[in-house]
Amino acid sequence: MSTLPERFARRLDNVAIVIADEPSPEQLARSRVATGETLYGLYEGIPVTARSSSYGMVVPDRITIFQRSIEADCRSEAQIVDEIAKTILHEVAHHFGIDDPRLVELGLA
Structure with missing residues (x-):
């Protein structure tokens, strides 16, 4: 997180970053991970670009990093x-409304 530019880091005040051993079956289903692919991280919440003026009084968005997935591949x-840093950046991008096709273009997928 310390490598994020301040202008982005300060907008993460209602985002929890947690570590889990591996994704749950529900998380895998929601993320639509293809068979044989590995999920390193997952953003769950309402992207900044999808929030309305009535957004508030909500539980924090959540970025989960999956430890075993990353350790198994590194x-x-x-x-x-390095992979944790890239994964956090990827999931933070989802928080700001950047989708996977754009992340591929940016080299962050």
């Missing part, structure tokens, strides 16, 4: 750290 601690 060969070193440095790779793990």
Whole structure:
């Protein structure tokens, strides 16, 4: 999180970032992960771009990082750290309304 530009980091005041061992069956279903693919992280909430003026008094949005998924695919601690940073950036982008096709264009998918 410390690598996020301040202008983005300050807009994450109602976003919880949590670590889980692995995604639940419900999280896998919601994210539509294809068979054979691995889910490293998941954003659950209402993107900033989809909020109306009545948005408020809501539970925090949630970014979940899946530890076992990342550890299984990385060969070193440095790779793990790099993948966590990329995954957080990817999920933060979803918070700001950026979809997967655009993230592919940006090299963040």
